[in-house]
Amino acid sequence: MIRTFSAAGYRDLCDDLAARDRDLRRVLENFGYPPMWTRPNTFETLVHIILEQQVSLASALAALNKLRQQLGTVAPEAFLQLSDETLRACYFSRQKTAYVRILAEALVSGAVSLHEMEQLPDEEVRKRLGALKGIGNWTIDVYLMFALQRVDLFPVGDLAAVNAMKTLKSLPRETKRDTLTGLAGGWAPYRTVATMILWHFYLSSRKPARR
Structure with a gap:
């Protein structure tokens, strides 16, 4: 349940x-x-959580805001068009650039569906997201808590x-x-x-x- x-x-x-x-x-x-900390169940939210890995919340938000300025709407298709140089200017490290690209590719290909996550039990969400490089238990926990409101x-x-x-x-x-x-x-x-x-x-x- x-x-x-x-x-x-x-x-x-x-x-x-x-x-x-x-x-x-x-x-x-x-x-x-x-x-009650919540975020929408979107690609942008997962990007934000990945950016928060092992850095201050302020640093992560600064990078996300730079990305918003670059893209307007933070969507996976648009993200995949950005060069390494552009992402460096948005304060993305090489690792986090790779992690978010892997996530974006999974969403664009349909290998992962955030909408489907809403209907899946916690452990299945963990299994599907955890299969993507750069998305570990902490990232999944925060996503489950903030975006899916799992109690x-x-x-x-x-x-x-x-x-x-x-x-x-x-x-x-x-x-x-x-x-x-x-x-x-x-x-x-x-x-x-x-x-x-x-x-x-x-x-x-x-x-x-x-x-």
Whole structure:
């Protein structure tokens, strides 16, 4: 069964998690409800997520905005017409140029359909996208959470979520992934929403104090 979430019940899910986990409750009490981060199920969204791999969100957005200026509408057919030189001017590394071209070619050929992804279970989405070079578990997790609104994912490869969890639960820095995944299991079946609370905590905690 494919389980998703929407804006209509989002705060209720946050409240459910807060009732079960005092650390998450403390985040809501101190910082309010987290945004419901979503993106459309488009080629541009996957390009954006690929650009976010291992760089700051600001750097990724700068590259995406350059690409938007170049193309207008970020579509796979148009992307494939761009030269390496043009993409370098859009802040694309050689690796990410290759990754996005592979994705664009898969979409243009019909080997991958983003519309079909909406009807597929999480693991089948992971299998199909994961077959493309440059698209690993972190990228797929973010796509499932943001574009498909799948409700029960914890992206253990996401440093912001992991660091927020360690801080919130006073865990040692060397805590293993298996331990983190096990703890996140306590938030099932709403691990995506719990992750958004973690991101909210991470971002809110980094804001400078008001004077």
